[in-house]
Amino acid sequence: MKEGPDIARIAALIGDPARANMLTALMTGKALTATELATEAGITGQTASSHLSKMDEGGLLRVLKQGRHKYFSLANDDVASVLEGLMGLAARSGHLRTRTGPKEASLRKARVCYNHLAGDMGTRMFDSFLERGFLKVSGDALDLTAQGGAFMQGFGVDMAALRSGKAPLCKECLDWSARRSHLAGSLGRAILSRMEELGWAKRTQGSRVVTFSRAGEQKFRSEILAGTG
Template sequence: MKEGPDIAQIGALIGDPARANMLTALMAGRALTATELAEAGGITVQTASTHLAKLEGGGLLTQRKQGRHRYFTLSDDAVGKLLESIMGFAASRGHLRHQPGPKEPALRKARICYDHLAGDYGVRMLDSLIAGGAISQVDEALSLTANGEGHLKSIGIDVTGLKSTRRPLCRSCLDWSERRAHLAGSLGKALLANFLDKGWARRSENSRSILFTPEGDRQFLRLFPVEA
């Protein structure tokens, strides 16, 4: 059968080890240069440029110019969702580069997964929201309840604004280190942004870790009291 979408082309683009490493680096949500992505891929800048052109041509990456520099990002949320799904599937089938879970304790505790919170804290947050009735779950489908909407508004989340966007409000994302779900979608993104804006946490410069302050830890555990 030759009709329909060409999944082989997408699979080949993602399946190359260097390209896979570069795409994973972009899961941190930052725009990176070709030099930075070459380092992530373990290849030369010249070779990276060839790979980046292929990824951009395949619709996985986009670039923008700022002065003499070119910065690359994932094309859109759909690419992030695709990579999250592949990472979760690979972990569930035991395809890991190391032992299960990140070696770095900070990365296991809390990290960014494209634009939302993952790791132990990400799983704990979703567990707590479900246990408290803020989010309802039917199989893997998540939805925000009326009580949850009021609760989230009280901590500074613009739920009304989030509902006006085309992006799903709540989405379950398989956490590859915890092997359980954390919260993605526009609500997951807004909650992480809220923690960063309040100064409860900050992004690590050298990894995907989200580093909580002592006060941030206290506030987070108070808001999400269910043990993950």
Template sequence: MKEGPDIVRIAALIGDPARANMLTALMSGKALTATELAAEAGVTQQTASSHLAKLDAGGLLRMRKQGRHKYVSLASEDVAAVLEGLMGLAAKTGHLRTRTGPRDASLRKARVCYNHLAGDMGIQMFDGLQQRGFLMGQDDDLHLTPDGVAFVTELGVDVDGLRRGKSPLCRECLDWSERRSHLAGSLGRALLAAFEVRGWARRATDSRAVFFSPSGEAAFRQHFAA
């Protein structure tokens, strides 16, 4: 009898087209209702509820009830990282959706990957932090240097507060569009929030795209020049 993690069960949960569309929609980091997810998947609410129950039982979702509505989000950054990795594998092997247009270019430039910055600008931030000596190591040994702490503190990030949290401070996440690393973990989340607070960037309301103002993009590229 084979032993170890049951990847077949997780793969089967993700592999259904309707469930895959729902999970992809939740990569925006927003909590969505079953009605909204049914529209994303192109199925009835009853069918969506059945799919969501299976994903919840499989540990891929977090369900929260507020008032009359039940809100759904991804269970953790681990789930988001798996989905982003699968997107990268699909792109690399030529399994791409046929719809193209301006939104695709926007998503490739800057987008939300669950709760942190991805796309070309996310990769530039990761590379810039590493080349300036603010971020060292890789994979499980990725860490912020003392100079890096000073740098992100100036941007408004409370590093001590992040370290008291449960999430890892720094994590690598493989970017699906470029198949290179961008920064995840609580630091990646905090930096994206800092960009929004400073008015550098805003999230699109109808997609995962992140739009930088001209002045915000100039400031971003100055801070994270590789």
């Protein structure tokens, strides 16, 4: 057996259809119970428990016990990034599950990718931050500039708290629908949370869709895009 990371094991954990459905459900960023995840996967509770145990052992999940209940969430941003990347690969390869109605358009416009803004509005925000000099790409690294830090502080993001944390501040995440990048990392998470605090947007219950109010979308255009979008 050759040395190195065992990608086959991770791929096998993700590749099972039931496990893939459960992992996709957790891309909302919310913790769900085994019963809720069984419903998402269309399987029995006993089968779901077996799958969840395997994914927990494989490092894909974080388990939180509260009273008699267990709640499952994605282990970290790395897992979410891998899932989003696989969604992009599936979309580019033509492997899509067809969903009719307005939900698809809503997902493409604005959705949560684990804990940050994705979809068309997410990629436009990323492009705007690059164009305005708030973000800088250096090789494979994405950095927040001093100008960007000042803007974020003025927007109400606690930059000192973010910089003191262990999570990466800025990460580039490939958007599966737009096939362009959006902003991940602790900053991406903080920006989405701030938009929710301001009442610009809210997450749709039981879905990855992020819905902006009319006033919130106008604020997004004037303050986040600032004429660049």
